[in-house]
Amino acid sequence: MSPINFVVFDLDDTLTPEKTYVRSGFAAVADYLAPVVATSARDIADALMSFQAETPGRAFDRVLELLRVDHVTSKELVTLYREHTPQIDFYGDVMPTLSALREIGVRIGIVTDGYAVAQRSKLNALGASELVDEIIITDEYGPDFWKPDPRSFEMLARNAGSDVAHMAYVGDNPAKDFAVASTLPLTTVRVMRDGVHSHRAYLNDLREHIRISALTDIPHVLSLRPHSEGRKA
Numbered sequence: 268m269s270p271i272n273f274v275v276f277d278l279d280d281t282l283t284p285e286k287t288y289v290r291s292g293f294a295a296v297a298d299y300l301a302p303v304v305a306t307s308a309r310d311i312a313d314a315l316m317s318f319q320a321e322t323p324g325r326a327f328d329r330v331l332e333l334l335r336v337d338h339v340t341s342k343e344l345v346t347l348y349r350e351h352t353p354q355i356d357f358y359g360d361v362m363p364t365l366s367a368l369r370e371i372g373v374r375i376g377i378v379t380d381g382y383a384v385a386q387r388s389k390l391n392a393l394g395a396s397e398l399v400d401e402i403i404i405t406d407e408y409g410p411d412f413w414k415p416d417p418r419s420f421e422m423l424a425r426n427a428g429s430d431v432a433h434m435a436y437v438g439d440n441p442a443k444d445f446a447v448a449s450t451l452p453l454t455t456v457r458v459m460r461d462g463v464h465s466h467r468a469y470l471n472d473l474r475e476h477i478r479i480s481a482l483t484d485i486p487h488v489l490s491l492r493p494h495s496e497g498r499k500a
């Protein structure tokens with residue numbers, strides 16, 4: 268393994284729980300619907316959560332049927348959901364890990380898929396741009412750039428003055444986060460989370476190089492040592 272000087276993270280279910288984001292989005296949609304139906308926002312949000320668990324992707328259609336609302340479309344609700352200001356936070360192991368990486372002097376980045384407007388709102392809500400050096404929302408370059416397309420990783424390495432051979436990518440999702448190692452010489456790390464996609468199959472059966480139970484394991488498993496270049500004064 269080449270020495271790592273750039274640690275890049277996935278966002279959803281790696282740095283922040285996706286379920287919290289979903290709940291936050293459903294609460295925003297429920298607040299919008301509650302005044303037009305004789306149902307509390309709380310009950311609407313609860314119904315959306317159960318529908319999402321039962322029939323993912325059909326929650327808005329089902330809640331509109333349930334509430335007999337015909338002057339609002341599920342498309343409008345999707346827009347409202349994606350554009351809402353999310354109430355989300357980092358997992359507990361994120362800030363200690365970012366501090367440790369800063370202290371060691373490695374660069375830090377984020378590569379995230381997902382609808383650009385929603386991902387941008389999440390990053391803003393978390394104050395991520397203050398905490399990491401480089402961020403790429405793949406969707407801002409087009410759907411072809413979603414993972415495991417290698418171009419975002421190459422761009423990110425270039426922007427950080429690093430090289431993909433010295434980059435580690437930390438993600439949670441077997442269906443998309445680790446297959447990029449088949450086209451680029453980067454090191455992949457899987458953090459085990461109770462996430463939305465944790466139970467999916469590995470894309471092309473390509474597994475992570477390293478598995479960890481918490482992000483705080485990163486400096487150890489990547490053998491990161493403090494070095495003078497880039498280290499804080």
Ligand SMILES: [Mg+2]
Binds near residue numbers: 277278279280440
């Ligand atoms: Mg993820």
